[in-house]
Amino acid sequence: MIKMALMGHGVVGSGVAELFFKHKKDYEKKVGDELDLKYILDLRDFPDLEYSDRFTKDFDDIINDDEIKIVVEVMGGVGAAYSFVKQCLQKGKSVATSNKELVATHGAELLKIAKEQNANFLFEASVGGGIPIIRPIFQCLSANDILEIDGILNGTTNYILTKMIEGNSFEDALKTAQELGYAERDPSADVEGADACRKICILAALAFGKHVYPDWVHTEGITKITLDDVDCASKAGYVIKLIGRTTVCGNGSITAAVYPAFVPKTSQLSGVDDVFNAILVRGDAVGDAVFYGRGAGKLPTASAVVADVIDCAKHIEHRRRLDWDDCTDATYVKPISECDAKMFIRAKADSTIADKVKSAFGTEIFAEKDGVVAFFTNTDKESVLDEKLANLDIVSKIRVLDEI
Amino acid sequence: MIKMALMGHGVVGSGVAELFFKHKKDYEKKVGDELDLKYILDLRDFPDLEYSDRFTKDFDDIINDDEIKIVVEVMGGVGAAYSFVKQCLQKGKSVATSNKELVATHGAELLKIAKEQNANFLFEASVGGGIPIIRPIFQCLSANDILEIDGILNGTTNYILTKMIEGNSFEDALKTAQELGYAERDPSADVEGADACRKICILAALAFGKHVYPDWVHTEGITKITLDDVDCASKAGYVIKLIGRTTVCGNGSITAAVYPAFVPKTSQLSGVDDVFNAILVRGDAVGDAVFYGRGAGKLPTASAVVADVIDCAKHIEHRRRLDWDDCTDATYVKPISECDAKMFIRAKADSTIADKVKSAFGTEIFAEKDGVVAFFTNTDKESVLDEKLANLDIVSKIRVLDEI
Numbered sequence: 001m002i003k004m005a006l007m008g009h010g011v012v013g014s015g016v017a018e019l020f021f022k023h024k025k026d027y028e029k030k031v032g033d034e035l036d037l038k039y040i041l042d043l044r045d046f047p048d049l050e051y052s053d054r055f056t057k058d059f060d061d062i063i064n065d066d067e068i069k070i071v072v073e074v075m076g077g078v079g080a081a082y083s084f085v086k087q088c089l090q091k092g093k094s095v096a097t098s099n100k101e102l103v104a105t106h107g108a109e110l111l112k113i114a115k116e117q118n119a120n121f122l123f124e125a126s127v128g129g130g131i132p133i134i135r136p137i138f139q140c141l142s143a144n145d146i147l148e149i150d151g152i153l154n155g156t157t158n159y160i161l162t163k164m165i166e167g168n169s170f171e172d173a174l175k176t177a178q179e180l181g182y183a184e185r186d187p188s189a190d191v192e193g194a195d196a197c198r199k200i201c202i203l204a205a206l207a208f209g210k211h212v213y214p215d216w217v218h219t220e221g222i223t224k225i226t227l228d229d230v231d232c233a234s235k236a237g238y239v240i241k242l243i244g245r246t247t248v249c250g251n252g253s254i255t256a257a258v259y260p261a262f263v264p265k266t267s268q269l270s271g272v273d274d275v276f277n278a279i280l281v282r283g284d285a286v287g288d289a290v291f292y293g294r295g296a297g298k299l300p301t302a303s304a305v306v307a308d309v310i311d312c313a314k315h316i317e318h319r320r321r322l323d324w325d326d327c328t329d330a331t332y333v334k335p336i337s338e339c340d341a342k343m344f345i346r347a348k349a350d351s352t353i354a355d356k357v358k359s360a361f362g363t364e365i366f367a368e369k370d371g372v373v374a375f376f377t378n379t380d381k382e383s384v385l386d387e388k389l390a391n392l393d394i395v396s397k398i399r400v401l402d403e404i
Numbered sequence: 405m406i407k408m409a410l411m412g413h414g415v416v417g418s419g420v421a422e423l424f425f426k427h428k429k430d431y432e433k434k435v436g437d438e439l440d441l442k443y444i445l446d447l448r449d450f451p452d453l454e455y456s457d458r459f460t461k462d463f464d465d466i467i468n469d470d471e472i473k474i475v476v477e478v479m480g481g482v483g484a485a486y487s488f489v490k491q492c493l494q495k496g497k498s499v500a501t502s503n504k505e506l507v508a509t510h511g512a513e514l515l516k517i518a519k520e521q522n523a524n525f526l527f528e529a530s531v532g533g534g535i536p537i538i539r540p541i542f543q544c545l546s547a548n549d550i551l552e553i554d555g556i557l558n559g560t561t562n563y564i565l566t567k568m569i570e571g572n573s574f575e576d577a578l579k580t581a582q583e584l585g586y587a588e589r590d591p592s593a594d595v596e597g598a599d600a601c602r603k604i605c606i607l608a609a610l611a612f613g614k615h616v617y618p619d620w621v622h623t624e625g626i627t628k629i630t631l632d633d634v635d636c637a638s639k640a641g642y643v644i645k646l647i648g649r650t651t652v653c654g655n656g657s658i659t660a661a662v663y664p665a666f667v668p669k670t671s672q673l674s675g676v677d678d679v680f681n682a683i684l685v686r687g688d689a690v691g692d693a694v695f696y697g698r699g700a701g702k703l704p705t706a707s708a709v710v711a712d713v714i715d716c717a718k719h720i721e722h723r724r725r726l727d728w729d730d731c732t733d734a735t736y737v738k739p740i741s742e743c744d745a746k747m748f749i750r751a752k753a754d755s756t757i758a759d760k761v762k763s764a765f766g767t768e769i770f771a772e773k774d775g776v777v778a779f780f781t782n783t784d785k786e787s788v789l790d791e792k793l794a795n796l797d798i799v800s801k802i803r804v805l806d807e808i
Contacts, residue, residue, distance in 0.1 A: 015689075027546075027547070030546055032725060132536070132544030136536035139539055139714075140528060140539050142431075142715075143708075271672065271675050286704045288697060289536065289696065289698075290695075290696035292672055292696065294693075300691055306689075310543075315722070321434070
């Protein structure tokens with residue numbers, strides 16, 4: 001029998017328990033051994049559950065019980081969660097987590113401890129919720145050099161942007177998202193891009209083999225997007241999506257960033273609406289593969305956590321070789337100002353604006369409304385574009401991703 | 405050092421060799437051991453390759469060499485390929501194959517031998533080419549009860565249907581597909597649905613745990629689809645796609661079938677064009693997950709084969725627990741006539757056609773052209789619908805999948 005502990009009985013944690021007890025027989029068949037969920041760690045009381053007797057408020061019960069081989073961490077944050085996960089791994093217990101902040105901040109260190117202790121540290125649920133993406137990248141696409149990953153990684157912002165395409169203002173769309181439970185009362189981690197940033201850090205580390213710290217990643221949210229931007233995008237054959245993007249550069253460095261972008265309507269990512277997520281992985285052999293599904297929610301996320309638990313249990317004595325190296329050099333991520341870009345611009349009109357645009361970027365103005373013109377730049381280094389744009393009175397500046 | 409053999413040096417086989425030699429160092433790092441491709445089995449001579457010295461025409465070289473731990477089978481067919489793979493597994497060698505016919509026909513037997521010999525039998529490349537789908541279903545979605553799988557599983561027919569949406573006839577679209585190398589000179593395995601049938605058999609076995617033989621699966625191709633059907637679909641908010649579909653029934657049986665179907669334009673599958681494939685997996689916890697990419701081609705398919713090889717090599721002493729049971733009872737797959745369906749119908753008009761349709765199906769005629777009317781039926785058991793349709797002069801009958 002393989003004994004497990006669950007740390008955290010919130011939304012995802014209660015989903016993990018629900019799936020475990022509902023499908024226990026089936027999971028045991030898949031593992032080829034009996035499974036037991038011995039402890040559930042939570043500071044709150046849940047007296048009315050069928051499995052109330054398993055709750056504990058004391059982490060020592062778990063860490064000191066040598067029978068516990070697998071620990072699920074769904075507490076969130078990098079306080080107690082980090083301390084507890086580290087201690088579990090140091091004792092050789094395998095850990096499955098949905099905690100993207102933990103993986104993005106301490107992944108390299110925790111993977112190293114797991115390796116030293118011959119334990120598993122798995123985190124399929126940390127990116128894309130229920131969408132299989134971690135394992136497909138490190139296993140199924142392992143024959144490829146990954147060239148690029150572009151993802152709609154945050155369901156809240158995607159819901160808001162979808163509502164804006166339907167004509168609602170950012171503020172109204174956010175309010176609806178909050179009413180539906182898609183956005184937190186303090187929505188900043190979502191709408192400012194921090195959540196997507198953590199996820200692109202994890203994907204970049206997985207794809208390119210070195211840890212990428214969130215601080216190194218240029219991150220813009222969607223709070224400045226207006227309905228005029230959305231309209232112009234549509235007229236020009238695009239939709240605006242919040243994209244987490246990482247690409248490999250020739251010289252051993254990478255790019256990694258999060259920003260709202262114009263995505264062509266022909267892209268598989270353009271049709272990803274509402275709270276859905278999708279991740280495009282471009283490999284040198286496979287070309288483009290896209291993974292689509294529910295990026296959040298109790299049961300989708302819990303199902304990814306439990307899949308990791310099943311995989312741990314199947315390989316209880318042989319750890320999954322999932323690794324990346326730590327990286328202490330922030331210049332590993334190329335500054336966004338040094339990267340090539342094409343921009344969508346809205347700028348205040350003056351009598352010579354068309355000439356200025358033509359001479360600076362070689363392009364034409366394609367829309368004008370209320371004294372504001374819209375145009376695209378050519379593709380050039382961002383710092384070069386910004387220098388030219390300094391001469392204009394800019395209202396909006398949004399990157400254009402023609403190749404995804 | 406882990407030594408391997410490659411059986412077949414055709415399109416996929418040469419891709420496997422190309423990837424192996426190009427990325428060898430990287431694969432060795434992932435595996436944590438050196439890798440060697442010791443033999444390549446092919447009846448033809450390839451004197452000009454850098455690795456010409458590895459070719460053999462004699463399978464005995466491989467089967468009798470105890471150093472060979474992993475064998476790649478990309479010969480195709482179920483003649484020599486079946487015999488060779490079976491012998492390899494019986495000797496405890498692990499096998500990775502792209503051969504969907506082999507897996508759909510002999511999968512249960514070969515998986516049983518692999519289990520007995522503690523060897524791996526892996527076939528990620530057999531469905532969806534380079535798209536990760538086998539491993540996501542049996543690993544990442546293992547916490548779910550799979551309820552349904554719907555796939556665009558054949559790139560050739562999807563290319564033809566895409567061209568038909570652009571206004572080309574079936575014959576012209578097929579000719580273009582042949583000129584581009586997307587369709588074989590004898591295209592029947594693609595356009596009659598046999599290829600998609602093998603793939604849905606594999607997916608059904610994986611999802612529901614019992615082998616499904618191709619003979620049991622109702623299979624219709626796309627040869628009868630006309631431009632009038634395509635036009636009607638578009639007017640009604642659908643596109644026509646060749647869908648492989650398998651669902652779980654309440655009573656321990658399943659449905660499995662391949663047919664052209666009306667797919668709503670709101671479905672993620674509707675935007676899958678040209679030679680691309682996509683597979684929608686519906687789980688009880690995760691909801692819908694969709695996997696999209698190149699379903700065929702030299703390097704995409706080879707990359708999936710090599711990913712299996714890397715996985716085998718990582719777990720050379722511990723087989724991956726991937727299994728399903730054999731099934732000898734054809735009634736496990738419910739006859740399609742007993743399944744519920746909604747149909748798109750075109751029928752020759754007569755003076756009372758609108759009344760007949762209204763009274764039989766409760767629906768209205770929504771298009772009429774050249775004395776032929778188009779309408780939808782209600783949803784009912786297929787045998788019941790067919791009985792009612794027997795009174796009409798039917799021109800086209802295509803299933804409608806509103807829920808995918």
